[in-house]
Amino acid sequence: MNFEISEMTESDFNTIADSLATDFDDFWSKDSLQNELANERSKCIVARRNSEVVGFASIWFGVDEVHLTNIVTKKSFRHLGIGKLLLEKLIDIVKTSGYKTFTLEVNEQNEVALDFYKKYEFKCVGRRKKYYNGVDDAIIMTMEIS
Numbered sequence: 001m002n003f004e005i006s007e008m009t010e011s012d013f014n015t016i017a018d019s020l021a022t023d024f025d026d027f028w029s030k031d032s033l034q035n036e037l038a039n040e041r042s043k044c045i046v047a048r049r050n051s052e053v054v055g056f057a058s059i060w061f062g063v064d065e066v067h068l069t070n071i072v073t074k075k076s077f078r079h080l081g082i083g084k085l086l087l088e089k090l091i092d093i094v095k096t097s098g099y100k101t102f103t104l105e106v107n108e109q110n111e112v113a114l115d116f117y118k119k120y121e122f123k124c125v126g127r128r129k130k131y132y133n134g135v136d137d138a139i140i141m142t143m144e145i146s
């Protein structure tokens with residue numbers, strides 16, 4: 001299957017906003033997604049299959065590092081390589097922006113995502129105790145860009 005990666009537009013937001021909970025695992029509220037799209041220090045990208053939005057990812061540009069704020073594939077399109085395409089595009093953006101460090105946080109219970117990030121040589125560098133809902137720890141991961 002072919003997927004196209006591009007910058008997220010307001011029209012993409014309108015397309016997926018009402019299906020976040022059902023199709024995308026409730027990854028963000030509509031408001032959070034809209035705020036991210038409007039944030040000048042953020043970049044949001046989408047994956048498309050024909051005109052259908054099947055994945056989303058975003059980063060935030062800090063002072064000396066870029067943070068992965070979200071990455072999600074539409075439930076019915078998982079394990080088809082979309083996550084890899086999105087992450088590779090983001091790594092490319094981080095590199096060409098001149099940053100040397102790419103960071104993220106992931107729920108310690110999210111084995112699929114942990115496995116995914118390790119494939120891209122993100123290393124576990126710390127832990128935020130009970131970060132998610134006061135229960136699960138967040139694993140802090142970092143990729144050093146050469």
Ligand SMILES: CC(C)(COP(=O)(O)OP(=O)(O)OC[C@H]1O[C@@H](n2cnc3c(N)ncnc32)[C@H](O)[C@@H]1OP(=O)(O)O)[C@@H](O)C(=O)NCCC(=O)NCCS
Pocket residue numbers: 025027070071072073074077078079080081082083084085105106107110112113115116119
């Ligand atoms: C994590 C996520 C974005 C991966 O997206 P995806 O499009 O399914 O990813 P890909 O198909 O490119 O697979 C990338 C890797 O993820 C892991 N993975 C994906 N689906 C998996 C599954 N069902 N079981 C086990 N590992 C899986 C594998 O390591 C895979 O590499 P492989 O193809 O060499 O086995 C997706 O599972 C998702 O949207 N999860 C819910 C949101 C989430 O948890 N986001 C991360 C927040 S930190």
